[in-house]
Amino acid sequence: MPWPELNDCEASRAPGDRDLVSVQDVTGDNVADLLYRTDVSGRLLLRTGKAATSGGGVDLNSLGSAAASAGGSDAEYAASGWYRSDVRLMRGTPDVNGDKIPDIWALMADGSVRFYPGGKSSMGAPTTVISTGNWTYKQALG
Ligand SMILES: [Ca+2]
Numbered sequence: 001m002p003w004p005e006l007n008d009c010e011a012s013r014a015p016g017d018r019d020l021v022s023v024q025d026v027t028g029d030n031v032a033d034l035l036y037r038t039d040v041s042g043r044l045l046l047r048t049g050k051a052a053t054s055g056g057g058v059d060l061n062s063l064g065s066a067a068a069s070a071g072g073s074d075a076e077y078a079a080s081g082w083y084r085s086d087v088r089l090m091r092g093t094p095d096v097n098g099d100k101i102p103d104i105w106a107l108m109a110d111g112s113v114r115f116y117p118g119g120k121s122s123m124g125a126p127t128t129v130i131s132t133g134n135w136t137y138k139q140a141l142g
């Protein structure tokens, strides 16, 4: 899903080069974070949310721009291999493997499906759950 609305201080980026992966607490502080893909560099980036000052939950403004986030900038969550030409479809889910950190299912360009275990600051090593070629023509994931 292209995400042209995402406000960011890096104004040189063209709209539509980002895909939302998930809005869940990745870092473990019970405040939602924003995980997204940038097709500019084929990476996953993590924007950490700030707690709302009243009423609980996340301060939505902290997810609106890198500068307003808890970390003050978007952190690299996965360093490479996440171009749209690498990972055709992906779906961030709540925790699957029992460590309380959200995970990702990914449909690769070769038609395989991988499970990526999330970490608090970086993506873990994947497990291939459906082998090459089997899901080549799937149009949606999840
Ligand atoms: Ca968090």
Ligand SMILES: [Ca+2]
Binding pocket: 094, 095, 096, 097, 098, 099, 100, 101, 102, 103, 117, 118
């Ligand atoms: Ca997990």
